[in-house]
Amino acid sequence: MAEVILPEWLKGREEAPASLRAGSAGFIERSLVNFASTMKRLYVDGDYSSKKGALQAIEPRAKLAGFFFIIIAASLAHSAVFLGGVLVLAFALSFVSRIGPGPLAKRTFPAFVFTSVIVIPVIFGAVTPGREVLDVFGASVTGEGLRSAGFFLVRVAAMVSTAMLLSLTTREADFFRGLGRFVPSFFATALFLTFRYAFVLIKTAEDSALAMKARTIAGARAVESRTWFAGRAALLLKKAYGVAEEVGMAMVSRGFDGKLKGAAARALRGRDYIWLGFASFVLFLSFGA
Amino acid sequence: MHIPDGYLSPATCGVFYAAMAPVWYFASKRAEKVLKLREMPLLALGAAFVFVIMMFNIPLPGGSSGHMAGGAVVAIALGPWAGIIAMSLALALQAFLFGDGGIMTLAANCFNMAVIMSLSGYGIYRALAFGEPGAGRRFFAAAVAAYVAVNLAALAVAVELGMQPLLAAGADGRPLYAPYPLSIAVPAMMIPHLFFFGPVEAVGTALVVSYVHWMDRGLLHKGKGSLKPLWIALSVLAVLTPAGLIASGTPWGEWGKDELMELIGYVPAGMEKYGETWKGFVPDYSLPRMSGLPEPVIYMLSALLGSALLVAAVYAWGRLWRR
Structure with missing residues (x-):
């Protein structure tokens, strides 16, 4: 195979002038990062959900109901110890589900960091008066403030x-399928279609952004960038209408008459009842916690 | 603007689910009537559209960029009712699969971003873009509609968060949910929305609406039908929701004998006779003949009994009405 010789001018990594790089080029990359991370997350989450873990084996209706019970329990609880217990429980369940604490912590991290930042003023005496435990550059940090902030953080994390x-x-x-047993099938099916076709539109948007990035040597002017965004959004809307029309016709041709019929769910088994019993136990405990 | 789980009290979340249930029902019926059989794929694709639009970074004059919420643009494109459903679907998908916004707070998020943004955005756009507007007026109408809509939604979020310390506090006065009062929550939420997120929403919506109109005006909602029911529903919700949020005391119809005596001056004879007959299996969470046990143990046994009963009920339900 003949050796490929690159010309000298292609080997260098000349950066575009700063004045051309600033601002408008970055928004395409940021959009691309958003599209790519969403796609990646959907695929990675799919891997975890197909592992042979304890939670994955539970029937969808029972699983959804059980998780709703625990979320409601964490919302009702007034005790930090109980909320800490729910948090520990979530991470313990991540082990028996063969996911591990890492991926769960990674998913929880953004909400935790966001809450940590906005809760910072709560610890100071100006917002939460109380007994001073620390002085930070002249501002007093109160014990009551720390307790309030910690309690709020634990609840959100749980x-x-x-x-x-x-x-x-x-x-x-x-x-x-599980959701369709709790909410009108209209919404569950529409949500499923949304999920399915969000992939199609994200891929279209990603391809557009990638093509724009490939064609942009330095940076586009802000006006051109905004026109590009408007054009892509309009294209997506047009594509959404087109796909909706095709999907609608395909559904009608297969006998869709406006009424949805779901597939029969399998009967609940022992492990589903155990899960429901456990989750409802947590819920009942929260009534006084 | 997505409120995560843990920020709102369960009572507030319950009020919003109760308020949103008829809105979702009415909007789905309305969308069904207008869009016929095409309704579901179009709503789903509309939701997928707004889901993707939220991921775009929009460059602003001055070099910065940000995300838009999309409530106004989807309402202008699909119409207000379909906009409410499409936006609700997108928010539900984000909450359930991506953790953007909570599950308990889903109805509150839908109220803020689907109902308030869609209705106000669409209404303002229709009012400003009446007749046959030129490109400039259409751009202006869409920008103003989106700017006002996103700020109204932000104000609703600020009020909901700011009311939490009033609604729920621990025995020591410590806030149990969002900790900031209205005096902090409103400016903290409104300043970034008035000066940054509002302009992002305005620029993004105006660009998309203008471009779509120029490319294929048939893609935009025609604005047929009366908006009267929409405004009536919004007015009722606007009156009821704060009332539900600040309501304290016993829920209507759940009065005890003492409260009834205080309210109407007497206790109805039937209630006097039978009202206290049934005290439940486990009155006040205390199991009879177990008073010697420590309170936490009795409490756990009560919870165990409750969960066992629930499982038995689910089992019986599954056997009798297996689908």
Whole structure:
């Protein structure tokens, strides 16, 4: 095979002038990162939900009901110890689901960091008066403030990690099938279609952004960038209408008459009852916690 | 603007689920009537559209960029009712599968971003873009509609968060949910929305609406039908929701004998006779003849009994009405 010789001008990594790189080029990359991370997350979550773990084996209806019980329990509880217990429970369940604490912590992290940042003022005496325990550059940190902030953080972490565990351990098809037993099938089916076709539109948007990035040597002017965004959004809307029309016709041609009929669910087994019993036990405990 | 789980009290979340249930029902019926059999794929694709639109970074004059919420643009494109459903679907998908916004707070998020943004955005756009507007007026109408809509939604979020310390506090006065009062929550939420997220929403919506109109005006909602039911529903919700949020005391119809005596001056004879007959299996969470046990143990046994009964009920339900 002949050796490929690159010309000298192609070997260098000349950066575009700063004045051309600033601002408008970055938004395409940021959009691309958003599209790519969403796609990646959907695929990775699919891997976790197909593992042979304890939670993955539970029937979707029972699993959804159980997780809702625990989330409601964490919402009702007034005790930090109880909320800490729910948080520990979520991470313990991540082990028996063969997911491990890492991916669960990674999913919980953004909400935790966001809450940590916005809760910072609560610790100071100006917002939460009380006994001063620390002085930070002249501002007093109060014990009451620290307790309030800590309690709020534990509640958010417990609820978000429980919701994330539900998402990680449930295949999308099972999730929508289970949801269809609790909400009108119109919404469950529409939600499933939304999920399915969001992929198509994200891929279209990603391809557009990638093509724009490939064609942009330095940076586009802000006006051109905004026109590009408007054009892509309009294209997506047009594509959404087109796909909706095709999907609608395909549904009608297969006998869809406006009424949805779901597939029969399998009967609940022993492990489903154990899960429901355990989750409702946590819920009942929260009434006085 | 997505409120995560843990920020709102269960009572507030319950009020919003109760408020949103008829809105979802009415909007789905309305969308069904207008869109016929095409309704579901179009709503789902509309939701997928707004889901993707939220991921775009929009470059602003001045070099910064940000995300839009999309409530106004989807309402202008699909119409207000379909907009409410499509936006609700997108928010539900984000909450259930991506953890953006909570599950308990889903109805509150839908109220803020689907109902308030869609209705106000669509209404303002229709009012400003009446007749046959030129490109400039259409751009202006869409920008104003989106700017006002996103700020109204942000104000609703701020009020909901700011009311939490009033609604739920621990025995020591410590806030149990979002900890900031209205005096902090409103400016903290409104300043970034008035000066940054509002302009992002305005620029994004105006660009998309103008471009779509120029490319294929048939893609935009025609604005047929009366908006009267929409405004009536919004007015009723606007009156009821704060009332539900700040309501304290016993829920209507759940009065005890003492409260009834205080309210109407007497206790009805039937209630006097039978009202206290049934005290439940486990009155006040205390198991009879177990008073010697420590309170936490009795409490756990009560919870165990409750969960066993629930499982038995689910089992019986599954056997009798297996689908």
